[in-house]
Amino acid sequence: MDDEVIIGLEIHCQLNKLNSKLFCGCSTKHHEAEPNTHTCPVCLGLPGALPVINKKAVEYTIMVGLALNCQIAEHTQFYRKNYYYPDLPRGFQITQYDYPIAADGIITVDTDGHERTIRIRRVHMEEDPGRLVHQGSIETSKFVLVDYNRSGMPLIEVVTEPDLRSPKEARRFINKLRNILEYLDVFDGSLPGALRVDANISLRGGARAEVKNISSYKGVERALLFEISRQQNMKRRGVKVVQETRHYDDERNCTITLRSKEQAEEYRYFPEADLVPLSVSGWQHALKEKLPELPDAKRERFKGQYGISDNHAKVLTAEIRVANYYEYVASKIDPLLAATWVADYLKGELNYRDRDIRDAFGPDKMVYILQQFRSGVITDKGAVEVIRTLLDEGVSPNGEPRSEPQDVIRNKNLARVESDVTRTACAEVLKENVAAIADFRSGKAQALNYLVGMVMKKTRGRADPAEVNLLLRELLECT
Amino acid sequence: MITEKDVEHIGSLACVDLTDQETELFAKQFNSILEYFKELDGVNTENVEPTYHVIGLTNVFREDVADESLPQEAALANTAKKEKGFIKGPRIV
Numbered sequence: 001m002d003d004e005v006i007i008g009l010e011i012h013c014q015l016n017k018l019n020s021k022l023f024c025g026c027s028t029k030h031h032e033a034e035p036n037t038h039t040c041p042v043c044l045g046l047p048g049a050l051p052v053i054n055k056k057a058v059e060y061t062i063m064v065g066l067a068l069n070c071q072i073a074e075h076t077q078f079y080r081k082n083y084y085y086p087d088l089p090r091g092f093q094i095t096q097y098d099y100p101i102a103a104d105g106i107i108t109v110d111t112d113g114h115e116r117t118i119r120i121r122r123v124h125m126e127e128d129p130g131r132l133v134h135q136g137s138i139e140t141s142k143f144v145l146v147d148y149n150r151s152g153m154p155l156i157e158v159v160t161e162p163d164l165r166s167p168k169e170a171r172r173f174i175n176k177l178r179n180i181l182e183y184l185d186v187f188d189g190s191l192p193g194a195l196r197v198d199a200n201i202s203l204r205g206g207a208r209a210e211v212k213n214i215s216s217y218k219g220v221e222r223a224l225l226f227e228i229s230r231q232q233n234m235k236r237r238g239v240k241v242v243q244e245t246r247h248y249d250d251e252r253n254c255t256i257t258l259r260s261k262e263q264a265e266e267y268r269y270f271p272e273a274d275l276v277p278l279s280v281s282g283w284q285h286a287l288k289e290k291l292p293e294l295p296d297a298k299r300e301r302f303k304g305q306y307g308i309s310d311n312h313a314k315v316l317t318a319e320i321r322v323a324n325y326y327e328y329v330a331s332k333i334d335p336l337l338a339a340t341w342v343a344d345y346l347k348g349e350l351n352y353r354d355r356d357i358r359d360a361f362g363p364d365k366m367v368y369i370l371q372q373f374r375s376g377v378i379t380d381k382g383a384v385e386v387i388r389t390l391l392d393e394g395v396s397p398n399g400e401p402r403s404e405p406q407d408v409i410r411n412k413n414l415a416r417v418e419s420d421v422t423r424t425a426c427a428e429v430l431k432e433n434v435a436a437i438a439d440f441r442s443g444k445a446q447a448l449n450y451l452v453g454m455v456m457k458k459t460r461g462r463a464d465p466a467e468v469n470l471l472l473r474e475l476l477e478c479t
Numbered sequence: 480m481i482t483e484k485d486v487e488h489i490g491s492l493a494c495v496d497l498t499d500q501e502t503e504l505f506a507k508q509f510n511s512i513l514e515y516f517k518e519l520d521g522v523n524t525e526n527v528e529p530t531y532h533v534i535g536l537t538n539v540f541r542e543d544v545a546d547e548s549l550p551q552e553a554a555l556a557n558t559a560k561k562e563k564g565f566i567k568g569p570r571i572v
Contacts, residue, residue: 018543025546035564036554040546044554055540077531084494086568133565145565148554266492276536 003235004204005228007170008162011177012196014128015060015154017186022127022154023051023094023275031191035147043127043152045090051274053078057125057154058101058280060186062287064156065102065123067180067294072284076101077277078125081267086146087129095126095157097269101278107180108296109172110314118173119161128153131193150193162200167224170199174220175318176295183294183320189217190356201227203235207243211255214248223248227255298323306335315343321357322347328363333370341370345384349391361390361402368405381461382414414462422455422463426471429454440476448472481509 018028024042041049065072079097105120130151134141158177164170174197181187189195196215201224202208209231214223226248231241246255293301295317302313302323316326316339329338350360373383389408409415417425429451430437439447448469455468483506490497497505548554551564560567 020541020543020545025541025544026548027545029545034551036566037551037564038548039554040548044549046557052539052541054543056543058540082492086566141570143570144568145562146568147565268492271531273532276532276534276539279537 005165006162006202007164008200009160009170010198011158012155013181013187014194015057015186016188016191016194018057018154020054021152022054022057023152028153030149033149038149044148059287061101061125061156062284063184066288066291067184068105068107068120070102070105070120070123072102072281073099074281075099075279078272078275079269080272081269083267086144087132094272096124100124107176109176111169118163121159121161123156123158126155126157128155167221170224171221179295179318183292199224203231207241210245211248212245219250222253226253306330308339312339312343315347325357325363329366332367337370345387349387359394365405376416378409378414379416379464385414417459417462422467423471425455425458426475430475481506
């Protein structure tokens with residue numbers, strides 16, 4: 001287990017915020033569409049069709065390059081990468097080769113307890129191939145079904161240096177990249193097929209395997225863990241790891257070797273004569289002006305402006321939607337209180353449900369809940385209950401409109417009980433728990449906690465625990 | 480020098496089956512073409528940038544506007560085998 005693990009990633013992200021494909025005017029909005037309904041002579045590879053570059057795709061790629069601290073190339077151009085595969089109707093993919101649009105960047109990734117700098121080798125543009133649907137698994141299917149709706153979708157490929165040292169670090173790197181792209185508003189990572197990863201993995205001193213076809217965020221860590229243990233097992237048995245391309249099977253969670261014929265990486269790249277070269281480095285100054293505040297800068301600003309902890313600032317700025325949500329809440333109510341409730345409670349409840357902040361209720365409702373909590377109408381337990389109820393109602397399939405927080409407070413009877421009700425409950429609990437009183441009097445402080453718990457139970461969480469504590473002490477002293 | 484083995488290899492990359500006669504013929508033809516292009520080796524190209532494109536244009540773009548696509552029947556018109564709107568192809572691994 002002491003082998004040092006070396007991982008480099010090639011991450012393909014669809015620039016799915018664009019309206020049209022990379023080289024033709026077919027719409028990029030085909031996720032719900034019938035197969036082969038978003039195609040034209042260009043993306044079907046019909047003879048004589050002429051590709052023309054989508055200007056905005058180039059702007060987006062330069063923005064990504066700048067956000068990843070890359071150098072933008074003076075001269076950049078496209079190449080044909082030749083191979084035969086049913087997803088590629090022309091027999092070649094239009095991509096970039098020795099003049100990528102951006103290169104030599106870095107981003108930092110938080111790993112356990114410290115930050116690491118990961119070098120970015122290059123960022124280039126290319127077209128997505130079509131989508132293949134296999135009947136059964138890739139090994140056993142008799143034929144493939146091909147949908148060219150995806151053919152020609154604008155992709156960027158981000159290639160790292162082999163700087164990552166664990167599957168967890170790789171996952172964090174990918175999350176950070178996704179978050180940066182979503183900050184730039186060039187990418188929506190929640191759409192199917194938006195992100196695909198190829199990973200190069202080796203144990204220090206051994207040959208590397210390239211694992212292709214990782215297509216989910218969770219799949220990255222799983223595929224890498226599988227591949228590392230495969231290589232470790234081989235090493236332990238004294239078998240040499242050979243350099244090869246392996247295919248990740250998400251359903252079975254393993255990597256399989258592809259026949260060597262498919263590995264002949266002779267792509268015979270040559271310049272794409274149908275596209276003229278690009279000279280766009282001059283755009284970078286104007287685009288730099290347009291770059292939004294990025295996660296690291298926002299994290300520092302949040303700490304300074306709102307006085308929140310580094311950890312809260314990190315959680316709140318990772319995703320742009322969470323950051324915007326927080327800033328709305330913090331503009332209406334104490335920013336420290338807002339940080340705790342958005343970062344810890346709301347984010348925690350969303351993570352537990354494996355959901356996105358887009359599926360949560362609006363920030364105005366969060367403000368209302370916190371106002372009710374602050375003014376003592378509901379307890380913190382009550383506030384959590386409102387959040388949970390609203391989130392759970394959000395997924396109800398009957399299409400009913402979500403409740404307002406005030407409805408939940410009323411319907412679930414969450415309003416904090418009046419002091420005299422609390423006092424009655426305290427008195428009843430004392431009557432019912434004589435043993436605990438004796439424990440308390442004999443110096444066992446935790447007996448009081450037990451009694452507070454019993455009162456909270458009796459009032460179904462609607463009493464204020466601090467008030468209960470005081471009342472119990474008062475009652476215990478005068479009896 | 481292009482050998483018959485090179486021709487077979489190029490044929491397999493292009494997914495083309497070649498007969499022995501074709502392989503022999505193409506090897507000869509490749510070699511005569513390369514022989515002809517050897518003329519260029521006599522030209523001094525030191526300090527000359529490679530030519531990637533001959534028309535001297537740069538930066539030809541289109542705006543990011545979505546147009547009409549082909550109807551599905553038209554997209555599938557040239558395929559021999561189809562199924563449920565997909566093009567059906569042979570297994571690939």
